[in-house]
Amino acid sequence: METAVVTGLMAWSASAWHLVLMRFLLGIFAGFIPASAPFMTMNTPKEKIGYALGGVQSGAFAGNIFGPLIGGVLAEVRRQLQAGREPVFSQGILHIAPVAAMFVTGFLIQFSMMSTSPFLSTYVASMWHDPDHLAVMAGLAVSISGVSVMIFSPILGKLSDRWGSERILLVCLLGSFICYGAQALIPSIWSFLLFRFGTGMCVGGLLPAVNSTIRKHAPKGAESLTFGYYHSALFLGNLTGPLFGGFFSGIVSMKGIILSAALLFLLNGSLVKVRYFADVTLMSFFRKEGVQAAAAASIAEPKHRGEK
Numbered sequence: 001m002e003t004a005v006v007t008g009l010m011a012w013s014a015s016a017w018h019l020v021l022m023r024f025l026l027g028i029f030a031g032f033i034p035a036s037a038p039f040m041t042m043n044t045p046k047e048k049i050g051y052a053l054g055g056v057q058s059g060a061f062a063g064n065i066f067g068p069l070i071g072g073v074l075a076e077v078r079r080q081l082q083a084g085r086e087p088v089f090s091q092g093i094l095h096i097a098p099v100a101a102m103f104v105t106g107f108l109i110q111f112s113m114m115s116t117s118p119f120l121s122t123y124v125a126s127m128w129h130d131p132d133h134l135a136v137m138a139g140l141a142v143s144i145s146g147v148s149v150m151i152f153s154p155i156l157g158k159l160s161d162r163w164g165s166e167r168i169l170l171v172c173l174l175g176s177f178i179c180y181g182a183q184a185l186i187p188s189i190w191s192f193l194l195f196r197f198g199t200g201m202c203v204g205g206l207l208p209a210v211n212s213t214i215r216k217h218a219p220k221g222a223e224s225l226t227f228g229y230y231h232s233a234l235f236l237g238n239l240t241g242p243l244f245g246g247f248f249s250g251i252v253s254m255k256g257i258i259l260s261a262a263l264l265f266l267l268n269g270s271l272v273k274v275r276y277f278a279d280v281t282l283m284s285f286f287r288k289e290g291v292q293a294a295a296a297a298s299i300a301e302p303k304h305r306g307e308k
Contacts, residue, residue, distance in 0.1 A: 093225065
């Protein structure tokens with residue numbers, strides 16, 4: 001009920017800050033998943049807890065997959081009807097290489113992160129043997145990465161404007177690979193929390209960098225539709241990631257799932273490296289002029305923003 005009211009109030013937001021406040025309230029009231037997780041663990045056989053929690057997480061995101069896409073389509077269709085222009089589907093958004101690459105990147109980011117979410121509390125329990133404070137440590141493991149995202153997202157967003165979103169994206173992907181790999185290999189809960197914080201720092205730079213790159217290459221007049229496709233790709237990763245983690249947690253160890261997520265970040269970083277920095281050396285990568293040259297080369301590709 002509260003979620004519906006807050007969502008409706010978004011339509012009357014008079015400024016960006018009003019919208020931010022409504023989104024904040026929406027996050028407060030959208031507490032179904034945290035409340036449902038204990039219920040599921042108490043009523044599910046132990047050998048199937050991972051699979052059950054994966055199903056709950058996937059179900060929560062399933063309804064969000066088509067929402068952004070439909071919203072983007074409606075916004076662009078109305079704009080096209082008013083302007084009398086050619087439908088945006090004929091502009092071939094999915095055929096624009098940089099945009100399609102960011103769709104794949106966004107999907108892999110969400111898939112990698114969400115694949116570990118169904119059993120995170122169980123993994124914490126394997127390292128923390130004090131039952132009196134287990135809930136606190138499990139909550140800390142989840143929230144510490146969110147705090148890190150909140151702190152570093154605006155900082156890395158400014159750096160992406162200064163140094164190039166592609167470079168920040170690549171650095172954060174490689175940083176996520178290191179942090180996820182360390183989470184699977186270290187035996188200490190405190191080291192685990194440290195690398196969870198590091199993961200949040202890297203994630204805080206990933207999605208803003210992807211958003212910036214998409215905005216740079218989105219077809220002129222079809223920005224809403226482009227971001228609709230992109231957010232659908234994100235939610236598809238949110239849907240399939242927990243399914244993957246929950247299903248394979250009964251086949252391989254929890255450490256194996258975390259290592260798989262780390263390898264996906266490495267694969268994602270390799271794709272970005274090949275796409276944007278194929279001819280850039282390590283030394284020139286860390287020099288501003290080298291990144292500017294790579295970014296200029298990527299922008300100078302097909303005239304997909306409406307230039308004649």
